[in-house]
Amino acid sequence: MILTRDIIQRVRQIQIRTGRQVADVLAGKYVSAFKGTGVEFNEVRPYIPGDDVRTIDWNVSARIGQPYVKRYVEERQLTVMLLIDISASQDFGSGHRTKRETTAELCALLAFSAIQNDDKVGLTLFHGKIEQYIPPRKGQKHALRVIREILAQRGNLGHNRSSRRNRILGLRSILPSRTRRTPRTAQQATSISTALEFLMRSTKRRAVCFVVSDFFDHDYEHAIRSANRKHEVIAVQIADQRESCMPSVGMITLTDPETGDIGVYDTSFKNFRNKFEAMAKQRNERLEQQFRSSGIDFIRIDTSESVADPLIKFFRGRERRLRR
DSSP: OOOOHHHHHHHHHHHHHHHHHHHHTSTTHHHHHSOOSEEEEEEEEEOOTTSOGGGBOHHHHHHHTSOEEEEEEEEOOOEEEEEEEOSGGGGOOSSSSOHHHHHHHHHHHHHHHHHHTTOEEEEEEESSSEEEEEEEEOSHHHHHHHHHHHHHTTTOSSSOOOOGGGBOTTHHHHSOOSBOOSOOOTTTSOOHHHHHHHHHHHOOSOOEEEEEEOOOOOSOHHHHHHHHHHSEEEEEEEEOGGGTOOOOOSEEEEEOTTTOOEEEEETTOHHHHHHHHHHHHHHHHHHHHHHHHTTOEEEEEETTSOSHHHHHHHHHHHHHHHHO
């Protein structure tokens, strides 16, 4: 990976911004949201009235001549796996940051929260196939590498980049195609099933897995349910406001970066804008319901809004559930 000055600067900015959020806002929320993987023996100590008699260590008690009990502690260390969609659609952004940059900031918050609590973080970058795998490790340098790798994929996916104002995600899912280009490459496409199948093969120990994508894909429901039975899967949708709200700006050309579909549309027609927004809303509701019904936690993050706020809300919700 070639580290350009732009990538280094972006990593530093994200490190400063997210570092403060982890220290000031997310402290404790991450720990409360996730349980350890089990309990392990710690020590024996003298019996105190009120202790559960089932914890008495009879062998030690017999040798010493007075009752001793076993003490156990929660095995706190977790493995956090980040499965990151780096397909062509991730370079879209109608505001000051793209979906890829939003993803990098989210991963920074998760990675820094994990390493602060001595957990391991791993990374899998995928599109139509697996692009890169970084095994789980600890440490700040490792967390920074995770961020760098996500940002460095920008512009290296072998597709023609058009301007942000002339591109929109999910053209194939929301609007009818007017023209079709040549078949998309693996780098342009998205295959969530491929990423989840790789997770099942590469990660043997139970892990907390964040699948971060815009989910413009299909036929991955079975794979994500299977992965959730072995691991704890959390789906994070990275979205942009222009994917659900079309402004009235007259005639525009829209290009789907993953399929190459091109369409020319007149956004001055209210019926067109209403249909676009209705179909986008229906898709988002269907996506959220799909995860909820499968017992998979779901987070939606918009490129124009705070990354930390939805994450904090998610942590608080999990903490409340664990207390019940």
